[in-house]
Amino acid sequence: MTDISHSFTLKAIRLPGIGLWKQANWIVRIATLVGLALVVLSVAAPLVAPFDPNDQSLISRLRPPLGFDRYKDGFFLGTDELGRDILSRCIFGLRLTFALALAGACISLLIGGTLGLVAGLAGGHLDDLIMGLVDAQIAIPMTLIALLILSVFGSSIDIMILVLGIYGWEQFARIIRAEVKKLRQMPFVEAAQAAGAPPLRIAFLHVLPNVVSPIVVQFTLNFSNIVIWESTLSFLGLGVQPPTATLGSMVGTGRDYLPTAPWIVLAPALTILLLTFAVQILGDWLRDHADVRLRSR
Helix, strand or coil, X not given: CHHHHHHHHHHXXXXXXXXXXXXXXXXXXXXXXXXXXXXXXXXXXXXXXXXXXXXXXXXXXXXXXXXXXXXXXXXXXXXXXXXXXXXXXXXXXXXXXXXXXXXHHHHHHHHHHHHHHHHHHHCHHHHHHHHHHHHHHHHCCHHHHHHHHHHHHCCCHHHHHHHHHCCCHHHHHHHHHHHHXXXXXXXXXXXXXXXXXCHHHHHHHHHHHHHHHHHHXXXXXXXXXXXXXXXXXXXXXXXXXXXCCCHHHHHHHHHHHCCCCCHHHHHHHHHHHHHHHHHHXXXXXXXXXXXXXXXXX
């Protein structure tokens, strides 16, 4: 009786994530660990970073990383052209880049998801109007839109979130609209309509749960693209202005010192690579796990 009770207790306290971890292959496990490490670093940046990211020391400028000549104790990844610690700036830059990308991806999902859901369920002229907006967004280069907004309103963090939030919303709208169009023909949706269920109930209880898989995949793709897009804007000098560090601005600043001090560019570039790698791998795996048709293969 005691063994049975003990076994039941262990099963009761078993975390659901353990089953997912056992089903994942080694690539997904590495991506998960990398992603968790980056999230912990970004959240605990003030506690983990060895120095203030904006502290300057011209005496210590352009010092190489650990293991090279002229290495200075404590600056494990070296220093930049102003003597600032590269490791500390990477950690704080990761924090800001991660926050900007997450906020932008959520705003993009909210805008595109809402418009796609409305277009798919309503149809008719409203559908044509929304898809006209989608086509207009695709036709106009996002760089021009970003340049216009940033030149008029500046490049503060709030404006950057707005610019990143309108990046990729049309992809969410197109994907969700297409999925909703297919689901409208399903018997369970037609039965809910015949029973007199209101449109909001049909949308949130019958339609939206069945488009989670493509939303997850597109969200991860959009998140990675926004990380690269923010880095591109910062590289061009259009992102968050100095001395605030983002990964893209660090790459942009260090490009002038690439022949003599490549560590200024390599450290933030590698961080961007690891972040996008982890998000893409986890997104693909979650898509495969959530999609019943793919799991049955």
